[in-house]
Amino acid sequence: MNDPQTAAAQVQQAFEKIWHEQMAGIDILNPRLSVQTLGFQPYRNRVIGLVITPWLMALIMLPGEDDDWTELELGKKKPHRFPSGTRKFMVNEFDGIGVCQTHSLYSPMHEFESQDHALAAAQGVLDTLMVEGDPSMEEPAAHEPPACTRRGEATAEVRLEDFATIEPTQPVAPTACASPGGTQSNKTLSRRDLLRGSFLRQG
Amino acid sequence: MAENEFDFSGLEKRLSVSRRTFLKFCAGVAASLGLPGHAAMAMAAAVADPKKRPPVIWLHGQECTGPTEALLRSEQPSLEHLILDLISLDYHQTLDSGAGHQVEEIKKKSMQENKGKYLLVIEGAIPVKDDGIYCKIAGETMLDLTHEAAEHAAAIVAYGSCASWGGVQAASPNPTGAQGAPQVLKGKTVVTIPGCPPNPANFIGTVLYFVTYGKLPPIDEYGRPKWAYGRLVHENCYRRPHFDAGRFATEFGDEGHRKGWCLYKLGCKGPETYNNCPSLEYNNVGGNVWPIGVGHPCFGCSEQGVGFEKPMFSLSRVLTHAPPNMFPEIESREDVSGMSTTAAALTGAAVGAVVGATAMAAKKLNEKEGDQD
Numbered sequence: 187m188n189d190p191q192t193a194a195a196q197v198q199q200a201f202e203k204i205w206h207e208q209m210a211g212i213d214i215l216n217p218r219l220s221v222q223t224l225g226f227q228p229y230r231n232r233v234i235g236l237v238i239t240p241w242l243m244a245l246i247m248l249p250g251e252d253d254d255w256t257e258l259e260l261g262k263k264k265p266h267r268f269p270s271g272t273r274k275f276m277v278n279e280f281d282g283i284g285v286c287q288t289h290s291l292y293s294p295m296h297e298f299e300s301q302d303h304a305l306a307a308a309q310g311v312l313d314t315l316m317v318e319g320d321p322s323m324e325e326p327a328a329h330e331p332p333a334c335t336r337r338g339e340a341t342a343e344v345r346l347e348d349f350a351t352i353e354p355t356q357p358v359a360p361t362a363c364a365s366p367g368g369t370q371s372n373k374t375l376s377r378r379d380l381l382r383g384s385f386l387r388q389g
Numbered sequence: 390m391a392e393n394e395f396d397f398s399g400l401e402k403r404l405s406v407s408r409r410t411f412l413k414f415c416a417g418v419a420a421s422l423g424l425p426g427h428a429a430m431a432m433a434a435a436v437a438d439p440k441k442r443p444p445v446i447w448l449h450g451q452e453c454t455g456p457t458e459a460l461l462r463s464e465q466p467s468l469e470h471l472i473l474d475l476i477s478l479d480y481h482q483t484l485d486s487g488a489g490h491q492v493e494e495i496k497k498k499s500m501q502e503n504k505g506k507y508l509l510v511i512e513g514a515i516p517v518k519d520d521g522i523y524c525k526i527a528g529e530t531m532l533d534l535t536h537e538a539a540e541h542a543a544a545i546v547a548y549g550s551c552a553s554w555g556g557v558q559a560a561s562p563n564p565t566g567a568q569g570a571p572q573v574l575k576g577k578t579v580v581t582i583p584g585c586p587p588n589p590a591n592f593i594g595t596v597l598y599f600v601t602y603g604k605l606p607p608i609d610e611y612g613r614p615k616w617a618y619g620r621l622v623h624e625n626c627y628r629r630p631h632f633d634a635g636r637f638a639t640e641f642g643d644e645g646h647r648k649g650w651c652l653y654k655l656g657c658k659g660p661e662t663y664n665n666c667p668s669l670e671y672n673n674v675g676g677n678v679w680p681i682g683v684g685h686p687c688f689g690c691s692e693q694g695v696g697f698e699k700p701m702f703s704l705s706r707v708l709t710h711a712p713p714n715m716f717p718e719i720e721s722r723e724d725v726s727g728m729s730t731t732a733a734a735l736t737g738a739a740v741g742a743v744v745g746a747t748a749m750a751a752k753k754l755n756e757k758e759g760d761q762d
Contacts, residue, residue, distance in 0.1 A: 208635025261627040278630040
């Protein structure tokens with residue numbers, strides 16, 4: 187599935203079917219919207235595009251020829267790098283499309299007054315997706331650790347090197363924390379150093 | 390600040406956690422708050438320095454003590470150790486070892502001595518009907534006690550749905566005129582941590598932020614910290630692929646329910662409830678233990694106008710993508726609510742059992758409602 191136009195048609199057809207069958211009559215649909223695909227393009231041997239439906243707007247990534255996503259757990263999140271920054275995609279599966287990955291932009295869709303309104307928002311996303319972004323503008327949620335990390339069962343997702351770029355100028359109130367650590371606040375601290383508490387021993 | 394004040398052996402002893410676990414926890418909290426790496430460092434340092442503990446006055450109004458219970462049962466590092474070590478808990482009716490007028494005196498003394506410096510935590514709703522006589526502590530109404538404590542507080546946190554907007558007490562017909570702290574303390578900034586019970590991680594994150602930076606984190610128009618309540622439960626739900634593709638469970642125990650499909654048609658309020666349950670789950674239990682994780686629709690416990698207001702298994706109706714600022718005030722909804730007193734009471738009872746809710750509970754509630762139609 188490496189031709190973006192074929193992929194777009196396939197996605198369009200699959201969502202039309204879901205809309206008229208499984209989604210028929212449910213309250214959460216925005217009746218002013220219909221299914222529309224746009225911006226389908228090749229990206230790193232895969233195809234990426236955007237789909238608007240009455241219940242969601244999402245970026246959708248289809249597997250390339252070398253990808254085997256069939257073993258991936260449904261609902262798991264995978265980070266993907268774009269020039270504008272990292273976005274987390276969720277492993278998804280649709281009848282007529284198969285396993286793919288989606289990045290939810292809006293759901294439910296009730297804030298949109300018309301198809302054109304939704305289209306304008308979609309175009310805005312597509313216009314900025316491939317533009318080199320300011321790393322400090324990256325959404326912090328891209329780094330949100332899963333529950334297992336909070337329980338201390340995993341550390342892989344806690345990469346402090348990444349966090350250091352989110353708010354590099356965040357002031358540390360001197361009254362609240364006049365620690366030796368405060369003087370190093372502009373320096374990237376390695377996770378290893380943090381876990382060893384080295385910042386507390388210096389100074 | 391002397392070097393030896395950061396002696397980790399003392400910290401390890403005080404918190405009963407290893408240095409590694411503690412710092413990892415700080416890193417996790419900082420990451421959840423969307424803060425950079427040095428925030429974790431600053432938090433660790435702030436906690437390691439016990440002299441900066443802010444005094445805390447903790448009031449209980451109309452409630453079940455669920456938020457405190459939830460806080461005490463969280464683990465790794467033992468959050469109750471952390472919170473008790475982090476703050477100077479000068480008054481807390483559930484945890485104080487003293488009792489009676491002596492404790493009340495200590496509270497008044499602490500509030501006097503720490504004027505403008507203490508953190509006020511309010512747990513439970515505040516009844517205002519008939520001058521607040523429906524909830525009294527040591528002969529004074531919760532209404533008066535709240536105003537008194539709020540006057541010189543450095544910051545006010547409403548912990549739990551009851552304190553945030555009235556919770557189950559404010560459900561129609563609201564016989565005691567129960568309100569949340571933000572409604573009672575008009576004109577003051579009140580940070581709300583709603584939930585029934587609220588996730589202690591959202592409380593501890595907020596307190597850690599306060600202790601570290603000396604100010605409260607950014608909040609939305611409902612006073613909720615944006616880092617915790619910025620997204621719909623639906624947005625990050627692990628069942629989202631099934632919603633996207635239109636795969637719904639339609640009955641408890643049916644094929645879709647057993648396969649873990651989307652619970653929208655069973656009444657899930659995820660599309661109108663702002664909370665971080667999908668990423669934090671609940672109280673470090675692990676194993677995907679939170680309502681949706683165990684197969685029960687989201688009840689909307691943390692969303693004003695949803696939890697205790699909309700029938701538990703009715704379909705979520707979403708009027709706008711940003712429902713919180715569109716909902717009418719609870720008070721003006723009392724008479725239009727489709728929820729009967731019995732249903733409200735049943736729902737209240739069901740919330741406590743929400744994790745263990747079964748098809749039977751659903752069936753019973755439906756029967757009850759059916760009877761009244």
